[in-house]
Amino acid sequence: MAADANKGNAVVETIKTVVYALLIAGVFRTVFFQPFWIPSGSMKDTLLIGDFLFVNKMAYGYSYASCPTIRPLGIDAKTLCGFLDGDNTRVMGSEPERGDVIVFRHPVNGTDYIKRLIGLPGDTVQMKNGVLHINGEAVKVKDDGIFVEPAAPQGPQGLRPRCENGPVGTGGDCMKSRQIETLPNGVEHAVLNIGNQSSDNTPIYTVPQGHYFFMGDNRDNSTDSRVPQQAGGVGFVPYENIIGRADRIMFSSAGRSMLAFWTWRSDRYLKGIE
Template identity: 45%
Template sequence: PSAMPGRIFASQPKRGDVIVFKLPRDGETDYIKRLIGLPGDKIQMIKDRLYINGQMVDRQPLAPFTATGRFNTSEEVPHYRETLPGGVSHEIIQLDGDANPMPYTANTDVYEVPPGEYFFMGDNRDNSSDSRVPPDKGGVGYVPFENLVGRAEVIFFSVDDAPAWEFWRWPWTVRWNRMFHVVR
């Protein structure tokens, strides 16, 4: 496949990589998600559990994750270590019941990843507009190889609830604890 201008991949992407890609519906917006499905894979969610090619992905509980919301509210949510086929493990969080803003992502049809395309999911499983959500519903859908930019390595800058260009709000919206952390 041909490479897009600015592409920094030196090798084929691997399942479990956190990847920056151009949103397929506009070709310009940068998105960052975890690569879950490779070309030819069958992906499905059943009762909030991830299945790849008919096999339930291993998931072990961790201590609850404290999620901070608007107005400095906090809430403990389920937190897991998920291990994908091939051994890559990472942490995910899931919201339960009424707290899930996208309940239709908990149980899905089988997604069969087309040749030359990839399937991405967010680690904040129930609050992620990712490949489970079709582009016409504001989601990502499948992502063609040509849209992949590169692997995410370090969080350089992170803000919450404000556009990055509103620099006068940074002291209250910058997530200082996330900056310069290695992406896992």
């Protein structure tokens, strides 16, 4: 009887340990950091498909969007914390800075997006002939060579990159023009260009109070604030929809799975995000 009791106690203790571990992991994920695996090429070459990073949730305080979304389990941030939604405020909130790379919830469909913050509340933003204009002034841009990647399926979705020198056969060099863009606050970052398209010439967007304007660094391959929500884009993003700031890549997988360690990119371990 004593052996059975000890066995029963061991099972109970194991279950308690697992429950505690899950609770601690849940609190850590909700309060401090959220893992994020880059699924698309909209932020190349700052972020590549397969980059794995943690989003700093402490950077801007907390809102309903800080609650975890775990789609495979049907858990959504609004399901858990929807009672906090609607006032466009944050607890212990601080303002994001222009140029920050930020993860946010899409204002309509709730999908997590990662883009660069370009426009602050009250700003005007416009693209003219492929050059970004903020508050009527063109940002400084200088050429910085060519970004080259294989013309082959990338990541778990098998996405093929768009090429400035396309069409390019599988295995060939896919090239894009690379430039360094300097934002009004002095933040410098790389942008890629593929060719002339409608997103290179836009209307003037005036960012409403309490909202932000985001763009991808891979300018011709990004669904972002340049496209209104009613047209399937991102539009203006409310303050409360911000999840956190991306500061550093932990590791990066060039394969179909982040567990395929033999495909990890050796030059991206603990790489800072600029």
